[in-house]
Amino acid sequence: MAARPAPADRFDTRLLAPMMLGAVLNPINTAIIAVALTPIGVALGAPANETVWLISALYLTTAIGQPLVGRLVDIFGVKPLFLTGGALVAVAGLIGLVAPNAHSGLWWLVVARVILGLGTCAGYPAAMHMIRAEAERTGIRSPAGVLTTLSVTTQTVAVIGPTLGGLLVGAWGWRATFAVNLPLGLASLVLGWIFFPRRTGLEPPAGQRPHIDWTGIVLFAGSMLGLLVFLQDLSARxxxxxxxxxxxxxxxxxxxxxxxEPFIDVRVLVGNGPLLLTYLRATLTAIISYTFIYGFTQWLEDGRDLDATAAGLVLLPIFLSGIVFAIAFGRRAEVKWKLTIGSIAQLVAGVLVVLMTGGSPIWFLVIGMVVLGIPQGLNSLAIQNTLYFQADPERIASSAGLLRTFMYLGAIISSVIYGNVYGARATTGGLHILGSVVIGVAAAFLLITVFDRTLDKIGRTTVSVADAQEHQQLSS
Structure with a gap:
């Protein structure tokens, strides 16, 4: 039976399920592994300097793969890339489930994380492509409601990941953090096949597709791989x-x-200073977010003596606070005040971390997580909305993929920071150094936001009738 046509003046809400599922696959797998590293190391007899490759493999793969897959989405459309990604996610989950219970099994898991990284690369670029395509079809200039939904699902799922990981490890062991990708990947295949159209109208006709710039792709991959591996282990060798x-x-x-027909249109990118600042904000935001997700989580287990499940639950208020602030303010298209308030909240969170000790009560730790949830909700939402307005519509998927590359660059910088600060054990003294780093990064974020006048223009327009109807529809 043919599906009913979507309303001409409203976003097709049938697309939300595959869009949101695809978009969360990457952040949830980035975060869910945080509390599983120690159990994996114990079970497979692998030291910390080897289990860290479970994080690095996903970072490296997605940092390089996101803009590449995004470009392929721009050229060939959403459906084929999304379905391929879902299949790879399911395969990665299966590999993690059957990996040998020996030291060699660790490298099976690393391979699974590489495949997982490739599979999750399609989700976010595909979602941004579909949002832009629906905006073009319906005439909705600012689909703020859909962008808010996307931001809430991706960013807050990244925060709830450690909590979910702790519960999975506690109930079924570390393999559950891989096995969960098997049903997620299959669900992506089913939903993408049913709801995504063969064509969206943004991709060029089959006979007019641009050539794939393989030289540019190889140079980009070489540059990113060299930089990211060097940052993983800062040493003269x-x-x-x-x-x-x-x-x-x-x-x-x-x-x-x-x-x-460049892979990354450097001429446009260099001339688009506001977009470059957006990418820089994404990097700074990721440094702070991942410092908390990994660095703070390690301290909760080592310095505060909490088990994996309890540590995950302490991080849960970030998710709740982020949801509340994103939903409360997401339908307002303005971005500058969101970024300003978010950066101030990051500063406060850094100060609270500096004041924490091994004897700090749980309620004090929870307050710090609630404060951190404010920028988790506002900054991520504002950065995503800013990218939507600043990027070339014909390259929206690849621009969204490049945004994720800058976020993973920030994540890797974060891992370098807390890895060198902590050493063999996450001490309270090391945590205080991380708090000072957070304060410095947040201050830089605040400065490049306050003095960026181009942000004043984003969202300062009259909302169309169609936009208002779309907001009302999503609310209901």
């Missing part, structure tokens, strides 16, 4: 990787300036 990254980066810029 790996300094050659930094040289490789710089040379490949310079080659990328030179090539893309001359390419007729």
């Amino acid at each position: 790996l300094s050659w990787l930094l040289v490789v990254a710089l040379l490949a980066g310079a080659g990328l810029v030179r090539w893309e300036f001359r390419a007729a």
Whole structure:
């Protein structure tokens, strides 16, 4: 039976289920592993410097793969890339479920995380592509309600990940953090097949598709891989990787300036200063978020002597606070005041961390998490809305993928920071250093926000009748 046509003046809400599921696959797998690293290391006899590759493998794969898959979505459309991604996610879950219960099993899990990274690369770019396509179809200039829903699901799922991971590990063991991807991947296949259209109207016709810029892709991958691996282990013996990254980066810029159909349109990107600042804010936000998700979680287990389940529950208020603030203010399209309040909340959260000790009561830790939830809800929402208005519509998926690359760059910088600060054990003294880092990063975020006048224009327009109807529809 043919599906009924979508209303001409309203967002097709049937698309929400596959969009949101696809978009959360990456952040939930980024966060869910946080509380499983120690149990995996114990079960497989792997030290911390080896289990860390379970995090790094996903970071490296998605940092490189997100803009690549996003570009493929722009060219070939949402459906084929989304379905391929769902299949890879399911395969990764199966590998994690059958990996040997020996030291060699760790590298099975690393392979699973690489496959998982590739599979999750399609979700967020596909969602942003569909939102832009629906905006073009309906004439809704600012689909703030849908963007809010996307932001709430992606960012708050990233925060609830450790809590979910703690519950899964406590109930079924560490393999459950991999096995959960089997039903998630299959659900993505089913929902994507049923609800996503073959064409959205944004992708070029089959006979007019641009050539894939494989040279630009290889140079981008080489530059990012060299930089990210170097950042993972800051040492003189790996300094050659930094040289490789710089040379490949310079080659990328030179090539893309001359390419007729570039992988990353450097000419447009260099001339779009506001978009570059948006990417920088995404990096700074990720540094703070992942410092808490991983660095603070480690301290809860080592310095505060909480088990994995309890540590996950302490982080839960971030999720609740982020949900409340995102929903309460998400339908307002303005972004500057959201970013300003969010950066101030980040500063306060950093101060609270500096004041924490091994004997701090649980309620004090919870207050810190509630405060951190404010920027988790507001900053992520505002950055996503800003990207929507600043990016070229024809490259919305690849621009969204590049946003994720900058976020993972921030995540890796965060891992370098807390890895070098903590050393062998997450001490309270190390936590205080992390709090000071958070304060400094938040201050930089505040400065580049307050003095960015281009943010004043975003959302300062009259809301159309169609937009108002779309908001009312989502509310109901």
